[in-house]
Amino acid sequence: MTDTEAQPSVVGPHRYRNGEKLIQVADPGWQAAADHGLIGIRVDAKSNNQLIERNTGHEFANMCSCAYLGLNYHPAVIEGAARALRDTGTTWLVTSTTRIRHNLLAQLEEELGDLFGAQVLPAASCSAVTAGILPLVASGHLAPGGPRVMVFDRFCHFCMAYVKPICGEESLVLTCEHNDLNYLEDICRRYPSVAYVADGAYSMGGATVLEGLLELQDRYGLFLYIDDSHSLSIKGEHGEGLVRSGMTMNELTVIATSLGKGFGTGGGVAMLGSEHMAKFLARHAGPVAWSQNMAVPLVGASLASAAIHRSPELAELQLKLQANVDYFDELLPTSFAGNGLPVRRITVGDTDKAVRMSAELYRRGFYSSAVFFPIVPRGEAGIRIMVRADISRELLATFAGHVDELMATL
Amino acid sequence: MTDTEAQPSVVGPHRYRNGEKLIQVADPGWQAAADHGLIGIRVDAKSNNQLIERNTGHEFANMCSCAYLGLNYHPAVIEGAARALRDTGTTWLVTSTTRIRHNLLAQLEEELGDLFGAQVLPAASCSAVTAGILPLVASGHLAPGGPRVMVFDRFCHFCMAYVKPICGEESLVLTCEHNDLNYLEDICRRYPSVAYVADGAYSMGGATVLEGLLELQDRYGLFLYIDDSHSLSIKGEHGEGLVRSGMTMNELTVIATSLGKGFGTGGGVAMLGSEHMAKFLARHAGPVAWSQNMAVPLVGASLASAAIHRSPELAELQLKLQANVDYFDELLPTSFAGNGLPVRRITVGDTDKAVRMSAELYRRGFYSSAVFFPIVPRGEAGIRIMVRADISRELLATFAGHVDELMATL
DSSP: TTTTSOOOOOOOOOSOOOOHHHHHHHHHHHHHHHHOSSEEEEEEETTTTEEEEEETTOOEEETTOOTSSSGGGOOOHHHHHHHHHHHSSOOOOSSSSTEEEEHHHHHHHHHHHHHHEHHHHHHHOOHHHHHHHHHHHHTOOSSSSSSSSEEEEEEEEEHTTTTHHHHHHHHHHEEETOOOHHHHHHHHHOSSEEEEEESSSSSTTOOOOOHHHHHHHHHHEEEEEEOOOOTTSSSSSSSSSHHHTTSOOOEEEEEEESSSTOOOOOOOEEESSSSSHHHHHHSTTHHHHHHHOOOOOHHHHHHHHHHHHSSSSOOOOOHHHHHHHHHHHHHHHHTTTTTTTTTEEEEEEEEHHHHHHHHHHHHHEEEEEEHHHHHOOOOOEEEEEEEOOSSSSSHHHHHHHHEEEHHHHH | TTTTTOOOOOOOSSSSHHHHHHHHHHHHHHHHHHHHOSSSSSEEEEETEEEEETTTTOEEEEOOOTEEEEEGGGGGHHHHHHHHHHOOOOSOOOOOOOEEHHHHHHHHHHHHHHHTTTTTEEOOHHHHHHHHHHHHHHTTTTSSSSOOEEEETTSSSSHHHTHHHHHHHSSEEEETTTTOHHHHHHHHHOOOSSEEESBOOOSSOOOOOOHHHHHHHHHOOOEEEOTTTTTTTTTSSSSSOOHHHHSSSTTTTTEEEEEESSOOOOOEEESSSSSHHHHHHHHSHHHHHHOOOOOHHHHHHHHHHHHHHHHHHHHHHHHHHHHHHHHHHHOOOOTTTSOOOOOOEEEEEEHHHHHHHHHHHHHEEEEEEEEEEESTTTEEEEEEEEEOOOOHHHHHHHHHHHHHHHHHHH
């Protein structure tokens, strides 16, 4: 090409993402939130319910923490982290965990495997788990049948939608409407190998349609890749989550989950149907293999949290959470009421109103996050609240009173 | 489409990756390493030089830890992590750090920013930093000039090459030969907006050609995205690394780096040219925004490591490392000899020989990692060694003696 020739456009095909469009639509919402002082807040914290803004001294309760059981402040969890540091004297081995891993991490894999009734593969985060595994589901390396058509639920978490272009290198990538089993069955009829990518408990509220998915798996060999971060610890006898407790583990299912939410610590794990799969993924699953893994203090914290998951305390915390969720549904009924999950959204419609509502609630001592497109669908902006076990009924009632008042006046 | 129609192939275009091909070529190497007991080793550890295999009691020195200065075992770093846990009583806030972050994390941003002379953006890992930022470089959102042609150095780390398909959604993605400034200049002449993606100090040895890159930046406005994980802490007056210490920070450069190697802790940071960029990325940079961030104990450990980086101890450790690297180059000269960096490869040629050499060294008390395609180019299999400050000269000499002997006999 000479200098005088017209330059070809370098703009990409925007099949699965379009940064410019996304930012044009999303940034005004973020900017409005920033203008109202709702972004980049820096705090000291005494508990999930007592945060103090550094610059102003403003005190408030965090109504959008995913520490559903309050385990992020549990003394035994904190002591577990400190003990691991004391006992090992190190942050980590600074060596690929594919090659050498600390016994503590190996012990955590075994304990979580036993707790969740699955083979467990650990990673630095649930995002790393997904970025590593999903492309290998697409290329057909986790189950027989060759490359799989990847059907992403339209509401699946960003961390999954983000790797669509990588999956698209390996196979056909489709997006379906939320929980659309009819569409999914149609795809299963058309193609021999299909995978469905979804949340178990959705980060913006609601849940997957597990029974229907298991039927499709049974009938068509549908592969299920489900991120169940938002129900780990809070559902299941040992906190194994909504999806794991609702099915028999098998080799056509991967459940990815964060240990940094209900579990109270950090890092992520995949629950797998076989040890063979775990060994394969430890070699080939991208960031699971070549990135950092869980640091020693988080491993120690997780071992302590696992012990709580085996004790009667887990059921007590789950019941406390459940009572709070039920009470919240009484106080502020939403379309999610009665589903037993802790994520609630109060929809107000436009972004501006959502931001003003969040700002006024913040002034009154409650941080709820304003959510808008693309976090939620267009026209469904609102505030997002996560109910926890460590919120008092009084606090919930006071919060609900403010919401009711603002819904009427804003 | 009816059932009788031929099914269209679902196989993806394999522009930037091909899972099947990769696994077919790479897995035999991994399997050979596994057969020799070199994969998935589980250890207790007293130091980087004293690991004990759980199953056998076999004791060995870790010759492939990236804890170049030994800070992963520094008592002050461990105490920093424990102190943060004690003082805060929590693992983390379990809330999006875009919205609310703990003062400790804010403090770390400020201290690292001051230390490195750059705006600092923290994330769960360096992989998360890169996965979040690179697509926005491609889409043209980090600098004026529209979508950028992305030129990836053929040797750049997996964590960057992994997101080529995501970048390819936004702009033209090219791959150039290692350190090929002529090619890069040619691309800069052809296209108005170009970015180059590379390592600073390469994970498999060697370094980037910084001066030449800065010239191209100066002449053509070339954007530089450089992962300098393997020289952080070990280079620069305050451990700011090879690249940062060799240039004036500007808005056409992002340096991504892991805190989990020489720095001795965990998590990753981007060094940026402006606060504006950091605020933009905190909202829009994928996993930097929606994934976990650094947990409190790692923040505490990192604050303690930052304090060491300000003290005379840093220079002492850097000098110790340098002396060991120089000694290693005397003992076992390689093509990297004299470059002052700690990653060394001893090339033996084929994968099988590399694995046998690594296995025999392991038997003799030294873990070195067998590396083969695609970790290194085909035909260049060998063992990878990382020299550290906390290895004694005696240990290096003994190790080198074994290597010499095995090179002659294997």
